[in-house]
Amino acid sequence: MGTLEYLMQGFATALQWHNLLFAFFGVLIGTAVGVLPGIGPMSGIALLMPITASITSGLPAEAAATSSIILLAGVYYGAMYGGSTTSILLNTPGESSSVVTTLDGHQMAKNGRAGVALAICAIGSFAAGLVALTGLILLANPLAGIALKFGPAEYTSLMLLGLLAVSGLGGKSITKALMMTVFGLLLATIGIDAVSGVTRFTYDMPVLYSGLEFLTIAVGLFAVGEVFKAILERESNDGEIAKINRILPTKQDLKDSSLPIARGSVLGFFIGVLPGAGATLASFFSYIMEKKLSKNPKKFGNGAIEGVAAPESANNAAAGGAIIPLLTLGIPGSGSTAILMSAFIMFNITPGPLLFEEHPDVAWGLIASMFVGNAILLILNLPMVKVFAKVVETPAKYLIPLIIGFSFFGVYAVQFSVFDLGLLIACGVAGYFLSKNDFPIAPLVLGLVLGPMIENNLRRALTISNGDVMIFIQKPLSLTFIIIGILWIITPLFLKLRGKKLILNEEG
Numbered sequence: 315m316g317t318l319e320y321l322m323q324g325f326a327t328a329l330q331w332h333n334l335l336f337a338f339f340g341v342l343i344g345t346a347v348g349v350l351p352g353i354g355p356m357s358g359i360a361l362l363m364p365i366t367a368s369i370t371s372g373l374p375a376e377a378a379a380t381s382s383i384i385l386l387a388g389v390y391y392g393a394m395y396g397g398s399t400t401s402i403l404l405n406t407p408g409e410s411s412s413v414v415t416t417l418d419g420h421q422m423a424k425n426g427r428a429g430v431a432l433a434i435c436a437i438g439s440f441a442a443g444l445v446a447l448t449g450l451i452l453l454a455n456p457l458a459g460i461a462l463k464f465g466p467a468e469y470t471s472l473m474l475l476g477l478l479a480v481s482g483l484g485g486k487s488i489t490k491a492l493m494m495t496v497f498g499l500l501l502a503t504i505g506i507d508a509v510s511g512v513t514r515f516t517y518d519m520p521v522l523y524s525g526l527e528f529l530t531i532a533v534g535l536f537a538v539g540e541v542f543k544a545i546l547e548r549e550s551n552d553g554e555i556a557k558i559n560r561i562l563p564t565k566q567d568l569k570d571s572s573l574p575i576a577r578g579s580v581l582g583f584f585i586g587v588l589p590g591a592g593a594t595l596a597s598f599f600s601y602i603m604e605k606k607l608s609k610n611p612k613k614f615g616n617g618a619i620e621g622v623a624a625p626e627s628a629n630n631a632a633a634g635g636a637i638i639p640l641l642t643l644g645i646p647g648s649g650s651t652a653i654l655m656s657a658f659i660m661f662n663i664t665p666g667p668l669l670f671e672e673h674p675d676v677a678w679g680l681i682a683s684m685f686v687g688n689a690i691l692l693i694l695n696l697p698m699v700k701v702f703a704k705v706v707e708t709p710a711k712y713l714i715p716l717i718i719g720f721s722f723f724g725v726y727a728v729q730f731s732v733f734d735l736g737l738l739i740a741c742g743v744a745g746y747f748l749s750k751n752d753f754p755i756a757p758l759v760l761g762l763v764l765g766p767m768i769e770n771n772l773r774r775a776l777t778i779s780n781g782d783v784m785i786f787i788q789k790p791l792s793l794t795f796i797i798i799g800i801l802w803i804i805t806p807l808f809l810k811l812r813g814k815k816l817i818l819n820e821e822g
Contacts, residue, residue, distance in 0.1 A: 317455055324678030328686050336381045337687045340388020348396020355393035357536035359386050359653045363529055364724030379661035380676045384683040386657050390650050391633045398435040398626050402428055414601045418621030425617050429561035436695040438575045438627035443688030445579035446634020450681050457642035461667035466774035467785050471795035473768045476645040477760055478799040490753050498761020501526055521733045528656045533721050534738045535755050539745020541717050544710055571623035574604050582628030586635020593629035600628035640665050641677055649756030652763045
């Protein structure tokens with residue numbers, strides 16, 4: 315079957331009534347998650363993973379996996395749109411990728427154009443979704459074909475590149491990010507060694523023989539960590555919410571924003587494909603590009619509609635682009651896609667080159683659902699702009715118990731283990747202190763997900779070469795990935811040192 319036949323098959327799967335419901339609830343919850351400052355797509359996906367597993371338990375294995383992943387992916391790209399709501403109305407980004415939107419979005423709101431700004435975000439998100447879908451269709455099969463030629467040495471180097479890429483862009487300190495990556499890899503070694511059968515770091519506790527449950531750690535670090543932050547720091551949103559009057563943009567608004575949406579979507583998609591780059595970088599780059607291309611750059615920062623259209627399109631396109639390395643190479647490029655990857659693994663499906671051969675319904679069903687989900691987002695968000703604006707006002711006294719309830723019931727429903735509930739609380743405390751001290755959590759999550767895969771491929775490569783580590787340098791692709799990974803870490807350090815020297819020279 316060709317790509318178009320597979321895509322039609324994917325639409326047949328995505329348009330089944332129960333999958334339409336999953337896509338609808340996914341983008342609805344995702345938008346709400348993005349609107350509520352502090353929760354974010356990673357926490358949202360982690361919270362819903364055990365719930366979706368319970369809901370779909372009555373379906374056949376493949377259908378259950380498809381439906382669950384459609385919902386979780388909906389949360390992922392729905393949150394990208396939702397993050398813009400607080401940026402525009404409150405000058406408070408719901409997501410890191412929506413930081414740039416505050417520059418012009420809030421100014422538009424001050425000028426009485428909050429509804430127009432939110433509508434352009436919805437239109438830009440839909441356009442970006444179309445670009446991402448087209449890119450996925452064109453690139454998914456060729457990339458999967460290339461990846462099939464990878465051996466264990468190439469896979470090991472590629473996964474290390476994925477870890478280094480996220481570490482290089484995680485938090486303010488590369489050292490802290492690398493420390494978290496190593497800690498994630500260490501946690502991944504707990505349990506019985508699959509090759510030798512020896513127990514590692516279990517301390518004769520049978521509960522640790524199967525290793526630490528990824529779901530428990532992810533929900534604890536992200537969702538419960540945010541709860542501790544909200545309770546201990548008592549964050550409150552005292553910002554004045556802008557009023558929404560007109561919602562539909564004028565012809566001039568559409569004309570001014572059409573090219574920024576197109577450019578932002580294409581740029582965002584290609585940045586999203588790069589492991590570790592992510593939506594935040596895409597939104598920054600697209601905003602800078604529009605400012606450079608503008609005939610009147612001074613209007614940026616004063617309510618320019620281009621300053622909202624470009625970054626919002628870019629971060630949504632980046633979300634679609636980030637799915638490509640996950641599906642074709644089995645490399646999650648961000649914390650959110652790492653959690654999505656764990657959803658695949660939860661259903662005994664390994665993302666990577668064989669996904670399109672062994673589970674075409676899951677792969678193409680997800681790709682088609684992204685188009686359906688983006689259409690639902692557009693239909694949902696234009697009339698419901700005012701409703702989502704009200705979600706911003708949700709008091710913490712209602713929100714915190716809900717998150718705690720979902721976390722505990724969700725984790726217990728999957729594991730039926732009191733130990734996991736204790737681990738959940740411990741991870742919540744750890745997540746709070748790590749975030750407070752600027753230790754990024756995403757590299758730890760990636761280390762935990764990729765650790766077993768890196769170890770298995772490393773061992774296979776060394777078995778093939780009779781223990782000769784030179785195999786990683788002798789294979790051209792493997793060597794290329796290693797060089798790119800080293801450069802990814804060294805380049806920011808070099809630029810930082812150079813910047814310090816320039817400052818010292820100026821002061822001298």
